[in-house]
Amino acid sequence: MARIVVLGSGFAGNTAALNLKKALGRKHEVVVISPRKHFYYIPSWIWVGVGSMKPEKTQFDLTPVYEKFGIEFKNGAAEEIHPDDADRYVSVKYNDGKTEQVKYDYLINATGPKLNFAATPGLGPDEGYSDSVCSLPHAVKTKDNFLKAVEKMKQGKRQKFVVGTGHGTATCQGAAFEYIHNLEFEIAKRGLRNMADITWISNEPTLGDFGVGGVVVRRNGNFISGKLFAESTFREKGIKWVDGAHVRNVKEGSLDYVNIEGKEGSLDFDFAMLIPPFAGIPISYIDKDGNDIKSQMCVPSGFMKVDADYTSGAKPFEEWKNSDWPKKYNNLLYKNIFAAGIAFAPPHPISKAFKAPDGTLIAPSPPRTGMASGIIGHTVALSIIDMVKNGAEEPTYSASMAEFGAICITSMGKSMTGGSAALLTMYPVIPNYDKYKFGRNLNYTFGDIGLAGHWVKYMLHYLFIWKMKGKFLWQYIPD
Amino acid sequence: MENKKDDDLMEYVPYTTDSRSFIAPTKYTLFTRLFIPWQLIKFAHYNIKMLRILSKGHGRFMDE
Incomplete structure (x- = not known):
């Protein structure tokens, strides 16, 4: 009998656990260890953050799901991994302070990210001055602050909104892009658009980069870049933008930034939603002699090393190759340990990394959330x-990621008759300029904006929650 | 319901940095984005597009 332990219960962890148990049955044990007993449908938190979706609709309790499947669930946080053959276990700490050693034959690290607000002074809702939609409590607090700003506008007080990324190496520009459009949509819906100044700030080298090196699509007889696509939406909505920017610090009511050209600037705000950079969940890796081997197992940001070429990160953008990217996601020191979803360390960014003249790194980290997480977990x-x-x-x-595609649906307003979303498909995720003139296969790379995009986004919300609950025919819903 | 913006980014100003890559949707484009019969067709089209991506097997391969 084999025992497979999965750390984390998000897209990657839950997808892996359900598929493992379905295939292995009662003969083998599947254990999920997670500090959270709920599954969270993170893509809809942008709607929670503007008050257009209730938080309860984006989460469900995993306990009955795992009971039904026969998966053992341990509601605690993994603190140490002891990977040596004679002594393979995960040390788990529960909320009541008790600890347990959970033995494993195979281990999947699908722990997701630590929100690294500390990377930028003043960033974040807990010890800083900006909001976030990267956790459910943060999204709820963001909604409260947004609605307070709406009330002020109703009283005739003009408000300044800043939305984007809070650090030069942040990721998830797509989520921030969704949030700014939903924020604008909700303000306009209330007839208050003339009371709001809305500004986008991002570490993307150009608009529409989204951390995936941008996209080119075929449209109306032309090849057009995602930059024009994104710029068109900002012009339409009257949103100003600052791109290629690293936020140096956030203060009460303002932030300072430097951009790729070295231009320093600051933005005043009454409300700011800024995505933080991510780091790996802090877990110690201890060998049989009691030595901490984290530096061998993880990159400095704490993400786990897998079968990628990590030497490529030191090379210039022009020398990056598709073969740099991992294929099987197993750690090379311990082949029974895997990392899935955000937990694996990418070999380098997808977008070209830039430095401001003072050496500040401005390089969007590669997104590997949602669809990519599910595919890798499976x-x-x-x-x-x-x-x-x-x-x-x-x-x-x-x-x-150099061989599979991705579908991104970027909400731009939640309404079944007046909403819209940008639908973007790309294949492959990592551009291959040796094989494709524009980096990707344009027969599968596509972009469009409209109400139907919102219907797709809404449909996927319920479809994926159905799948993650392991309900009837769940296994036939694609990752 | 007034819905004016303070700065009209839709305005084209010649011989500026902004004008070099100016792009903005036309009224017709904005209309079709919300025109439900057209969007129903688009909805079907999007689903086919997504299925085509998924038909590539998620790039998942098994070793020979």
Whole structure:
């Protein structure tokens, strides 16, 4: 009997756990360790943050799901991993302070990110002056602050809104892009648009980069870049923008930034929603002699090393290759340990990394949320199933971000008749300029804006929650 | 319901940095984005587009 332990219960962890248990049945044990007993549908938090969706609709309790599947659930936080053969276990700490050693044969690290607000002084809702939609409590607090600003506008007080990324190496520009459009939509819906100054600030080298090096699509007989696509939406909504910017600090009512050209500036705000950079969840890795081997297991930001070429990160953008990206997501020191979703360390950004003249790094980190997390979690599960059931010595399934595509639906207003969303498909996620003139296959790379995009986004909200609950025919809903 | 913006970014100003890459949706484009019969067709089209991406197997391969 094999025991597979999954750390984390988000898109990657939950997808892996459900697929593992379905394939391995009662003969083998699947254990999920997570400090949160709910699954969170994170893509809809942008709606929670403007008050257009109730928080309860974006979460559900995982306990009955795991009971139904026969998955053991431990509601605690993994603190240490002891990976040596004679002594393989995860040390878990529960809320009541008790600890437990959970043994494993295979381990999937799908712990997601730590929100690294400390990277920018004054960033974040807890010890800073900006809001965030990166956790459910943050999204609820953001909604409260947004509605307070709306009330002030109703009383005739003009308000300044700043939305974007709060650091030069932040990721999830897409979520911030969704948030700024939903914020503008909700303000306009209330007839208060003339009372709001809305500004976008982002670490993307150009608008529409989204941390994936931008996209080119075929449209109306032309090849057009995502920059024009994003710029068009900002012009339409009267949103000003600052791109290629690293936020140096956030103070009460203002922030300071430097951009790629070295231009220093500041923005005043009454309300700011800024996405922080991510780091790996702090977990210690201890070898059989009691030595901390985290530096061998993880990159400095705390994400776990897998089968990627980490030497490529020191090379210039022009020398980055698709083969740099991981395929099987197993750690090379311990082949029974995998990392899925945000927990794996990418070899380098997807977008070209820039430095301001003073050396400040302005390089969007690669997004690997949602669809990518689900695909990777499922692929890792398939490899482990093959190793457990068929005795495969190495992981047998691969899914490189350089070989699979992604579908991104960017909400621009939540309404079934007056809302809209930008639908963007890309294949592959990592551009391949050797193979494709514009980096991607344009037969599969597509972008459009409209009401139908909102219907798709709304449909996927319920479809994925259905899948993550493991309900009837869940396994046929794609990752 | 007045819905005016303080700065009209839709305005084209010749010979500025901004004018070099000016792009903005036309009224017709804005109309079609919310015109429900057209959007129903688009909805079907989007689903086909997504299925085409998914049909590529998520890039998941098994070793020979």
